[in-house]
Amino acid sequence: MDDVKKFVLDHKLGEILENKTFKDCTTLQVGGKIRFFYYPNSIESFLAFHKFYRPSGRPLFIIGAGSNVFASDADFEGVVVNFSKLPLKYYRIGDTFTCSPGCSVVRLSYDLARLGYTGGEFLSGIPATIGGAVYMNAGANGLEMKDILISAKLLSKDGVVRDYENSELGFGYRKSRLQEEGLIVLEAKLKFQKDESGDVLKRVKEMKEKRNKSQPVDQKCAGCTFQNPSGHSAWRLIDQIGFRGFKINNAQVSKKHCNFLINNGDAKSEDLLELIKRIQKNVKEQFNIDLKCEWVLVNFDNVSLF
Template identity: 35%
Template sequence: MEQFIQQLREKNIGKVLVQEPLANHTTWKIGGPAEFLVEPKDVEALKELMILIRQNKIPWRVIGRGSNLLVSDSGIEGVVIKLGDGISHLEIDGEEIKVGGGFSVIKLAMVISKKGLSGLEFASGIPGSVGGAVFMNAGAHGSDISQILTKAHILFEDGTMKWLTNEELQFSYRTSRLQKEKAICVEAVFQLKAGDRDEIVKVMQKNKDYRRVSQPWNYPCAGSVFRNPLPNYAGQLIEKAGLKGFQLGGAQVSEMHGNFIVNVAEAKADDVLKLIQHIKTTIRDEFEVEIETEVEIVGKKQNND
């Protein structure tokens, strides 16, 4: 592994951290160490990093801003690639925008609204990166990424890059092709529409206000934990089961919204996993409905798994 670190430094890939606690890089503030955390300085460095990873046969995964992610207390083996400022470019060409995978979704929605472009109002409170939003087809308020994305530039594990169309990304509810393949969304192209700037900003503010009064951002959390088992809604089922405020260890079902688990007391990933299982079992027993997690659960297995 010393050879790998030396290669990273010789190639000037970007920031390299060893045994970096991933609790520092997730919105839940939970997660053991990454063997290596690498933040490439630009797209070319990211491509070079992928080649080095293949040559050294090292396992890898990518993160953006760390939302929608539960990292094991034991951490992650191999390389965690963090898409940060080096991959957060933004180009605006009329009603079309091209944006880097590391760009903040909330920041993008704000910037675009001020340009009088409509289509991203739904994303004004989604606390992730553009790459992560494409990966999971993030959505809210009746819309999602698939409604505005025309194509995405994807880096595959073999080091090749290819533009995939909306159709090729195989979007569905909170899923995309990228969840089935080892690949990274390096940049995305969105088709927006010119609109009334004041009206766009008004809608965005309304969406942000709704999130502020209905969702618990006063504690570390990862967003919605469960996919909605349509026509039911996960949060409503959890609340009907009387689980609001239920706590295991440092993890608690939010007293504000049933589909959020909050870190109220230095929670461990194991606390969250046990709470998730308790919720799933309770909903199955009471309503005969199976609910599945929306958050991605990653990392080395716990000793007690």
């Protein structure tokens, strides 16, 4: 693995760290040590790194804001890449915003509001990067990334870069073609509309306030843990099985919102995993419904949460 560090440093491709853990780079704040954490200094640098690294077959994981990632307690013997240190966040031509993968969607939504653009208000409460939001087709308040995305420049596993139109990306509920094929977001073009009412910022603040009241946003969590099964709310099912506030060591079901599992101290990934399985088992037994975990699991062997 030391060849990776040497390659990045010799070719001045960015910063590479050896002392990071998933605990420090995810909002859930759990997970083991990471062998190399790489911040590319440009997309070209990342592509040069990718060309060098991929043939080795060693693990590669792209992390955004880490707000949907659940990593195991084991050490990760590979490279985690983060685009947040790319110098350009986004630029605008007309009503089209071309965004870098590491751009914060919260920051973008506030900038849009200040510039008098509507359509990005729903992003204000999602602590994501553009890359993670496109990959997950993140959404809130009735809108999803698929509703604002024009196209995305993506890198395939075998190193091919191409622009994909929205219609090619197979978007569904927290689902995209990117997940199936391991495509990496290098850039995304989003469209918004001018709004002269002067009310956009007010709407953003109202949405944020509503969210702060209903979700444990000040706690270590990774958003909703389970997808809503068709015709049901996951939080209600969890409440109905009596799990509101239920704990396994420091892994706990939030009392504020039952579909948020929180790290209430120094939880271990294995405690959270056990809690997820316990909820799934009880919901299945009582309602014959399979709850599908929405989190992205990293570095777990032979674990499937549907």
